[in-house]
Amino acid sequence: MGWFSGPEYWLGRLILERGIAAVYLIAFIAAARQFRALIGEHGMLPVPQFLARVTFRELPSIFHCRYSDRLFAAVAWFGAALSAAIVAGVTGLVPLWAAMLMWLVLWVLYLSIVNVGQTWYSFGWESLLCETGFLAIFLGNDRVAPPLLAMWLARLLLFRLEFGAGLIKLRGDRCWRNLTCLYYHHETQPMPGPLSWFFHHLPKPLHRVEVAGNHFAQLVVPFALFAPQPVASVAGAIVVITQLWLVASGNFAWLNWLTILLGCSVIDDSSWATVLPVREHAGWPATPLWFAVLVIVFAAVSVFLSYWPVRNMISRRQRMNMSFNPFHLINTYGAFGSIGRVRREVVIEGTDEPTITEQTVWKEYEFKGKPGSVRRLPRQWAPYHLRLDWLMWFAAISPHYAYPWLRGLLVRLLQNDPPTLRLLRRNPFPDSPPTFVRAQLYRYRFTTARELVRERAWWHRTLEGTYVPPVALEKVHRATA
Numbered sequence: 001m002g003w004f005s006g007p008e009y010w011l012g013r014l015i016l017e018r019g020i021a022a023v024y025l026i027a028f029i030a031a032a033r034q035f036r037a038l039i040g041e042h043g044m045l046p047v048p049q050f051l052a053r054v055t056f057r058e059l060p061s062i063f064h065c066r067y068s069d070r071l072f073a074a075v076a077w078f079g080a081a082l083s084a085a086i087v088a089g090v091t092g093l094v095p096l097w098a099a100m101l102m103w104l105v106l107w108v109l110y111l112s113i114v115n116v117g118q119t120w121y122s123f124g125w126e127s128l129l130c131e132t133g134f135l136a137i138f139l140g141n142d143r144v145a146p147p148l149l150a151m152w153l154a155r156l157l158l159f160r161l162e163f164g165a166g167l168i169k170l171r172g173d174r175c176w177r178n179l180t181c182l183y184y185h186h187e188t189q190p191m192p193g194p195l196s197w198f199f200h201h202l203p204k205p206l207h208r209v210e211v212a213g214n215h216f217a218q219l220v221v222p223f224a225l226f227a228p229q230p231v232a233s234v235a236g237a238i239v240v241i242t243q244l245w246l247v248a249s250g251n252f253a254w255l256n257w258l259t260i261l262l263g264c265s266v267i268d269d270s271s272w273a274t275v276l277p278v279r280e281h282a283g284w285p286a287t288p289l290w291f292a293v294l295v296i297v298f299a300a301v302s303v304f305l306s307y308w309p310v311r312n313m314i315s316r317r318q319r320m321n322m323s324f325n326p327f328h329l330i331n332t333y334g335a336f337g338s339i340g341r342v343r344r345e346v347v348i349e350g351t352d353e354p355t356i357t358e359q360t361v362w363k364e365y366e367f368k369g370k371p372g373s374v375r376r377l378p379r380q381w382a383p384y385h386l387r388l389d390w391l392m393w394f395a396a397i398s399p400h401y402a403y404p405w406l407r408g409l410l411v412r413l414l415q416n417d418p419p420t421l422r423l424l425r426r427n428p429f430p431d432s433p434p435t436f437v438r439a440q441l442y443r444y445r446f447t448t449a450r451e452l453v454r455e456r457a458w459w460h461r462t463l464e465g466t467y468v469p470p471v472a473l474e475k476v477h478r479a480t481a
Contacts, residue, residue: 166218
């Protein structure tokens with residue numbers, strides 16, 4: 001079965017497998033550290049209440065059998081431990097069937113989390129991790145040569161990911177077509193990084209070049225992924241370089257890193273050898289027939305399921321980041337079909353005064369990632385995912401995105417709820433909870449270079465109005481009684 005094996009992709013497969021395991025590791029750790037406040041038994045969107053409304057057939061999850069915070073924590077930390085073992089190379093030391101089983105367990109565990117995660121897990125990179133994680137089951141291990149069909153399925157996934165993102169931009173906001181979107185994007189993106197201020201202040205002609213380069217990378221380069229080598233390797237390298245540019249300019253969880261891993265999988269060993277010392281493999285054992293059959297069946301099912309994302313891509317009403325089945329396999333992707341011109345932020349404040357007057361002193365809660373204090377430089381968090389911070393960005397766009405979790409957040413701040421406070425950078429009421437909390441809506445913009453020197457501030461903000469008026473714990477309880 002010489003046609004089945006691709007020994008020239010040994011390093012590409014290794015990078016892809018270890019990389020997927022590393023992303024799994026980060027995702028499971030993020031789930032373990034954040035779930036109690038978000039979806040725990042006493043969280044803002046509790047899993048038990050959600051499971052009472054959906055069936056296993058609609059959203060498969062092991063938590064349909066039983067849910068408790070202790071069980072969720074065990075699942076998340078076990079997933080993290082298994083991911084770490086794969087990063088360390090354990091799958092290369094065990095039989096092929098055992099390696100496949102390890103990948104299958106990871107996928108089942110993370111799918112179970114995603115399918116009960118509700119709004120907090122509604123991001124496109126969750127589906128991307130589920131899809132790449134399932135693909136990893138069929139990549140084999142060191143006891144078998146890389147299966148070409150599985151490696152080509154990785155290319156098809158990369159094509160859907162990049163070309164879908166390019167199409168959604170071309171069909172969406174006019175600024176993508178006139179090459180001006182990056183006049184605004186670095187400032188208004190969900191969670192700027194430490195270099196975003198500098199990217200925003202690049203010359204506007206360079207911003208136009210960035211957009212043109214993005215169109216080339218997402219609308220032209222994906223077709224070269226299917227060209228003969230070394231053209232395909234060059235296309236993969238272009239994807240990697242453009243994604244590293246995005247990594248430097250913002251925080252998009254593990255979206256860019258999974259794309260980078262898929263780009264690396266396209267590069268063959270001879271191309272890698274031009275920049276890295278790649279060891280040669282003398283020979284590979286024969287591919288087991290049962291493994292070949294499983295890979296062929298998986299490839300056939302993947303081609304069949306591709307009908308729905310392809311139909312979506314060619315549709316004039318293309319949708320972003322959508323799964324067509326409850327297993328999050330063979331999805332459609334895309335991001336930033338429209339770009340905001342103005343950045344708004346919801347700022348939550350509290351006071352411990354017994355009554356509210358014009359002289360009331362309000363103290364601001366600080367989040368870990370989203371902009372707050374104008375003097376604080378945005379930090380690099382990706383590939384770690386701060387779910388609450390991301391949802392706060394959506395809440396600033398429209399109160400529709402804040403329903404129904406924002407009220408639960410305010411209640412927990414009024415209670416000084418420890419799991420909720422662990423999601424924040426600073427709690428201004430460490431000794432006793434506030435008597436009132438409120439949310440204000442501000443308009444933010446990056447300062448100019450002169451303002452940065454004069455005011456030592458990265459942001460300038462202007463109050464636009466009240467987002468949520470002051471509420472006390474008793475008032476909230478009466479409203480929900």
